[in-house]
Amino acid sequence: MSKFVYVTYIYTTPRKVWDAITKPEFARRYWLHYNISDWKKGSPWEHQHGDDSGKIMIDGTVLESDPPHRLVTTWTRPDKSKEPSRVTYDIAEYNTGLVCLTVTHDQLEGDEAMAASVSGGWPKVLSNLKSFLETGKSENIWLAKNKEGQ
Amino acid sequence: MTMANSSFVYVTYIRAPQQKVWDALTKPEFQKQYWFGGHQESTWKKGAEWKMFMPQHGLTDSGEILESDPPNRVVIKWRNEFRPELKEEGYSRCTMELATENELTKLSITHTIDKENAQFIQAVSGGWPRILSSLQSFLETGTAHGDTRTVAQKAHK
Numbered sequence: 259m260s261k262f263v264y265v266t267y268i269y270t271t272p273r274k275v276w277d278a279i280t281k282p283e284f285a286r287r288y289w290l291h292y293n294i295s296d297w298k299k300g301s302p303w304e305h306q307h308g309d310d311s312g313k314i315m316i317d318g319t320v321l322e323s324d325p326p327h328r329l330v331t332t333w334t335r336p337d338k339s340k341e342p343s344r345v346t347y348d349i350a351e352y353n354t355g356l357v358c359l360t361v362t363h364d365q366l367e368g369d370e371a372m373a374a375s376v377s378g379g380w381p382k383v384l385s386n387l388k389s390f391l392e393t394g395k396s397e398n399i400w401l402a403k404n405k406e407g408q
Numbered sequence: 409m410t411m412a413n414s415s416f417v418y419v420t421y422i423r424a425p426q427q428k429v430w431d432a433l434t435k436p437e438f439q440k441q442y443w444f445g446g447h448q449e450s451t452w453k454k455g456a457e458w459k460m461f462m463p464q465h466g467l468t469d470s471g472e473i474l475e476s477d478p479p480n481r482v483v484i485k486w487r488n489e490f491r492p493e494l495k496e497e498g499y500s501r502c503t504m505e506l507a508t509e510n511e512l513t514k515l516s517i518t519h520t521i522d523k524e525n526a527q528f529i530q531a532v533s534g535g536w537p538r539i540l541s542s543l544q545s546f547l548e549t550g551t552a553h554g555d556t557r558t559v560a561q562k563a564h565k
Contacts, residue, residue, distance in 0.1 A: 264418075267541035267553060356553060381419035385512075385544065389423055393548050397423060403509050 259373045261364040264380050268357050270391040272349045275357055276326030278387055279347060282306075288390035289383050290400055291315060299323050303331055318342060333363065333372075341368030343376075359384070415520040416533045420540050421512040424547040429506055429513045430479030432543060442542040442552035452476050458484050465490050471499060481505050486519075494528045497521060515540070 268275065278284040282292035286308050295303030297320055305316035318332035327349050334342040344365045352358040361380055366373040382399040390396040422429055432438040436447035446468070450458040454476050460469040468490045475483035484502045488494035500521040507514045517540065519532050538553070546552040 265537035266420075267538055269545060269549075269551075269553070353553075382421055385421035388541065388544060389548055392545060393423075395423065395548075397421075397511050399421065399512075401510050 259370075259377065260367045261362065262366070262373065262377050262380060263363075264361045264384055266359050266384050266388055267352060268359060268388045268391050269355055270357050271355075272326040272351055272357055274391055275349045275359055275387075276329070278391060279329065280325075284390075288386040288396040288399075290398065295320060297323050297325065297329065322346075333376075335369075335372070340372065341365075343369060343372060359387075414523050414526045414529050415518065416529050416536060417519075418517045418536050418540060420515050420544060421509070422515060422544050422547050423511060424513055426506050426508045426513045427479050428547060429515055429543075432547060433504060434478075434482070438546075442546035443539055444542070444553075452478065452482060458486070474501070479506055488528055488531070491531075494531060497523055497526050497528045500526075500528055500532075 278288070280293060280295070280297050282294060285292035290308040291305055292308060293303055293305050295301050297303070299320055299322060301320045303318055303320055304314050307313040307315055314336045316333055317336055318334045320329070320331050321344070322328060322330035329347045331345050332342040333345050342365070343363060346360075346362040346364075348358075348360040348362070350358045350360075361384060363376050363380065366376070386396045386399050432442070434448075434450075434452050436449065439447040444462070445464075446460060446462040448458060448460045450456050450473060452458075452473055454473055456473045456476075458471045458473055459467060462468045469486055469488050471485040471487055473482065474485050475481060482504050484504075485499050486502045487499045488497075498521070500519060503516075503518045505514075505516045505518075507516075517536055519529065519536070521528055542553040
């Protein structure tokens, strides 16, 4: 698989979606991990583990930045063992009060394991983002499937 | 997810019990609240007829329940009935799978048709994210995606 696309509609504003993706204090509530950058074109960005160990899970470069509507970054394994892929966030007001968020993760041809991982991960992250923005509540989406171990 | 030329897959995690998600998917009184006014008629038993109605179009889709295992899984043989170019493409197969993961219900929709680059799959690829986002809002907040009319009109373009 070379491309993963996910569309979700959220009762919120484009600015709140932008902030939820780019600001650690929001991202840690629903992504549990968070993203660090000044979000200017050409700047580096890092996806850091939410345990505050400073562990960098993913990094890359900001390719496009048009707050609060569009953000494009490379998505690179920190050990650079595979070709980077690319993530595009498009944030558009669809109806009054309803935002359409489209996440496109492409250029995954060179990293099948990453393609499989992000295809499972994005639905969790983006469903939890919607819950967080609409209700203020979220879940630990990275828990094992069933905490009773059944 | 929209990459496959005749298949659409969408996964969402909803903060609600699995039985409530199942009921929202299968009962008209719930469907009408989040499916932009539309509803479906079926007994949801294997072999039963299945029909979908939208307020502005009447009958829009019909078919048959191929598999049913409440509240875990249902498979619908599904054909569009009101857009000739979609009806012409014949029957699709829609699988809805539900699973409990901790406090969440994982809902997976897989909609496939035996045709390359099917217009039908293109149409449902636009519709499912709207419907399932509305479902998630409905179950988590009690309010589905409003201005039903406007959203429904866009969904059927």
